[in-house]
Amino acid sequence: MNWYSSIFELIDMRSFSNLWFWIALAVVWSSASHWVLGVPFDMVIRARRVGGQAVVDLQDITRVNVNRILYVTDVSGIWILGFVCFLLSTLLVLGFYYWVEFAQALFLIGFPMSLVGLINLSTARRIRREDLQGADLSKRLTRCRIYTQIIGMISIFVTALFGMYQNLSIGVLG
Incomplete structure (x- = not known):
């Protein structure tokens, strides 16, 4: 028995x-839910409750992040889309055709996060197109957060079901 076997017996890989x-998984979804378009959600709540300078700060940080997201999308959006599609396709094939558990786990995190990315992009475009300010901006950011949380809940549920299936089938077969 060598040290490699001992480590892998001690730590389930x-x-x-x-x-x-x-x-x-919890950290990914917690972060995605808290940072809406790169804006911490506590700023949205503070802007709603306090008003004044908090609203101005929210509008400024949202404007900066919307401009950043849309600039990156305009400059290299096609390349990012191609890379993400390639990566997700690779994980899908490795995970569910060749049954590589690590690829399954990464796909079950990555695919829903790509949907969240599309929602964020759509929200950024809408904020710029409609030039949202104040309460309308807060509503739009809150709606984006709710969509993210819905995707997160479904994703965690599906991942938990699939993870239980994997653990039970490996426990029975292993």
Whole structure:
């Protein structure tokens, strides 16, 4: 028995039975829900409650992040789309055709996050097109957050079901 075997006996390297995967999943969705278009959601709440300078700060940080997102999309959006589609397709084939558990885990995080990215892009375009300010901006950011949370809840549910299936099938077969 060498040190390599000892380490892998001590640390379970399968994704769905590893506590670190579930912690990472929670952190990913918590962060995606808190940072709407790169704006911390507590700023949206503060702008709604306090008004005044908090609204101005929210509008400024949203304007900066919307301009940044739309600039990156205009300059290299096609390349990013192609790379993300390639990566997700690779993970899909590796995970569900060749049954590589790590690729399954990454796909179950990456695919829903790509949907969140599309929602963020759509929201950024709408904010710029309609030149949203004040309460309308807060409503739009809140709606984007709600959509993100809905996708997150569905994603966590599906990932948990699939992870339980994996753990039970490996436990029975292994």
